[in-house]
Amino acid sequence: MPAIDSIALHIQSAGKAYQTASGAQPVALEPVTTVIRQGEFVSLVGPSGCGKTTLLKMCAGLVKPTSGAITFGASGQPVQPGGYGIVFQAAALLPWRTVMENVLLPAVILALPMQAARARAARLLDLVQLSHAADKYPRELSGGMQQRVSIARSLLHDPDILFMDEPFGALDAMTREGLNLALQNIQQDQGKTIVFVTHDIDEAVLLSDRVLVFSGDPGRLCADVNIALMRPRTMASKKQTEFYQAADFIRSSLEHGHTNSGS
Amino acid sequence: MSAIEKQEHESGRSYVSKWYPPKEGWVSLLLALALLLGAECAAHYEWISPLMLPAPSAVWLALVDGLQNGGYSAHIFSSVRSMLAGFFFATVLAVVLAGVLASRPWLEGVVTPFIVAFQSMPKIAVAPLIIIWLGFGDLSKITIVTISCFFPILINTLQGLKIRDRDQFELFQSLGASRWQLFYRLRLPNSMPYFFVGVHVGMIFALIGTVVAEFVGTDAGLGYLIMQSKAQFDVPGVFACLGLLMVLGVTLHFLMKRVEMFASRWSSDVSRVAV
Numbered sequence: 001m002p003a004i005d006s007i008a009l010h011i012q013s014a015g016k017a018y019q020t021a022s023g024a025q026p027v028a029l030e031p032v033t034t035v036i037r038q039g040e041f042v043s044l045v046g047p048s049g050c051g052k053t054t055l056l057k058m059c060a061g062l063v064k065p066t067s068g069a070i071t072f073g074a075s076g077q078p079v080q081p082g083g084y085g086i087v088f089q090a091a092a093l094l095p096w097r098t099v100m101e102n103v104l105l106p107a108v109i110l111a112l113p114m115q116a117a118r119a120r121a122a123r124l125l126d127l128v129q130l131s132h133a134a135d136k137y138p139r140e141l142s143g144g145m146q147q148r149v150s151i152a153r154s155l156l157h158d159p160d161i162l163f164m165d166e167p168f169g170a171l172d173a174m175t176r177e178g179l180n181l182a183l184q185n186i187q188q189d190q191g192k193t194i195v196f197v198t199h200d201i202d203e204a205v206l207l208s209d210r211v212l213v214f215s216g217d218p219g220r221l222c223a224d225v226n227i228a229l230m231r232p233r234t235m236a237s238k239k240q241t242e243f244y245q246a247a248d249f250i251r252s253s254l255e256h257g258h259t260n261s262g263s
Numbered sequence: 264m265s266a267i268e269k270q271e272h273e274s275g276r277s278y279v280s281k282w283y284p285p286k287e288g289w290v291s292l293l294l295a296l297a298l299l300l301g302a303e304c305a306a307h308y309e310w311i312s313p314l315m316l317p318a319p320s321a322v323w324l325a326l327v328d329g330l331q332n333g334g335y336s337a338h339i340f341s342s343v344r345s346m347l348a349g350f351f352f353a354t355v356l357a358v359v360l361a362g363v364l365a366s367r368p369w370l371e372g373v374v375t376p377f378i379v380a381f382q383s384m385p386k387i388a389v390a391p392l393i394i395i396w397l398g399f400g401d402l403s404k405i406t407i408v409t410i411s412c413f414f415p416i417l418i419n420t421l422q423g424l425k426i427r428d429r430d431q432f433e434l435f436q437s438l439g440a441s442r443w444q445l446f447y448r449l450r451l452p453n454s455m456p457y458f459f460v461g462v463h464v465g466m467i468f469a470l471i472g473t474v475v476a477e478f479v480g481t482d483a484g485l486g487y488l489i490m491q492s493k494a495q496f497d498v499p500g501v502f503a504c505l506g507l508l509m510v511l512g513v514t515l516h517f518l519m520k521r522v523e524m525f526a527s528r529w530s531s532d533v534s535r536v537a538v
Binding site: 057060062080081082084085086088090092094095096105106108109110137139157 | 428430431433434435436437438439440444448449452453455529530
């Protein structure tokens, strides 16, 4: 297991409120303070509209917090563009580019050497089991396949930190399990930091070192659960006591947080 | 067989087949031939004065004569050259300006009132002024064509260059794309369907602009030929030129459609395709 010693993301009272025309300020996310260490796999779990995606995008520097700040490492700045990979909830593929060309987009924008990038793209498409679709256009693919292309794209420039917003949501169980394990392998082998949004509690427990549980309306961090399962984890890990203890705790935190918010 | 057809078959009556309408293209052709025949008869039996509607045969003779002896081809080339040149300059200027305005909202706000004001004025009314400034000849013709078709291309391209997908925009932001990369890799390809709407409209205005410019101040081109024929009361000659203009417009439209098919393959109307 890679050493988790230095801090990747400092999240200091980062919150988001939206200004509406009437002057009211609906709070999307109440201030969150926590830390994400390098090489850590952290999942964000919670009901729809609890601000998980907002927090993810604030960590990536795409959305500015209205209170507090999120900084990367020792730089005191948010994460540098080009220094991270991101998978959106909707695949966001460019419809005029083929699958291969979409995966190569980071190499084009960041001006990376194309030959190496092409080889890497082919390997990534193989990883997400879409090598046969390399010359197809996004409109010819199903939603799940498009999302897999998006995952391959996020890994092309080999970023140290990945932000993933429900990347496996549209996939069938078999593919999902395969990609869960593949993602774990990548993370363990290369020591990547991963911030991962999911609705699936079991998936969060399987993949993560830590699970941050959010309650909804307004979004609020209500629990920070350490997952003590041994790595590498497999589907068999789901049968361990620690697994369902963690999953139960998260489930009850969600319900507790739900009742607490009074909605 | 459906229940009704089965009944009819069993009762001994002949099988009633479904009437399939003939293919549209053939009907259009038939209709065109019928109209030409009608016009020919009208002229022959003098139902309509030949000054108003000459016989298609007379128009055809005028056309053939013009091409062989009257130097029509030089005039056709003059019109086509000016029209394409004007259209090309208008397209380049419009795309560049749209590109600048699309990524600079403040500038767009400043320039928009001017665009609205100038767009509302019929540009061909400016043609005589251009002749005064630039004199007779190709330069003023091309200028008139350029200003005629500039605005539709600008306005439609500007609309197309707006980024409507938040995720696509954030994707480019996450990679630290420069303003140029954002334009070239996201805005421009995305704008193709809108751009071609502008182009199709622009083509029509370009043709109008060419003919009006030729009416007002040149000695070459199909518009000039029309004026000349008019002066000689050569109505078949005028119709021959109109026919040539029609052919020109249709050919260019067809060519543009082909280019559009290629550039906008990714963005077809899904409600039209049966899967």
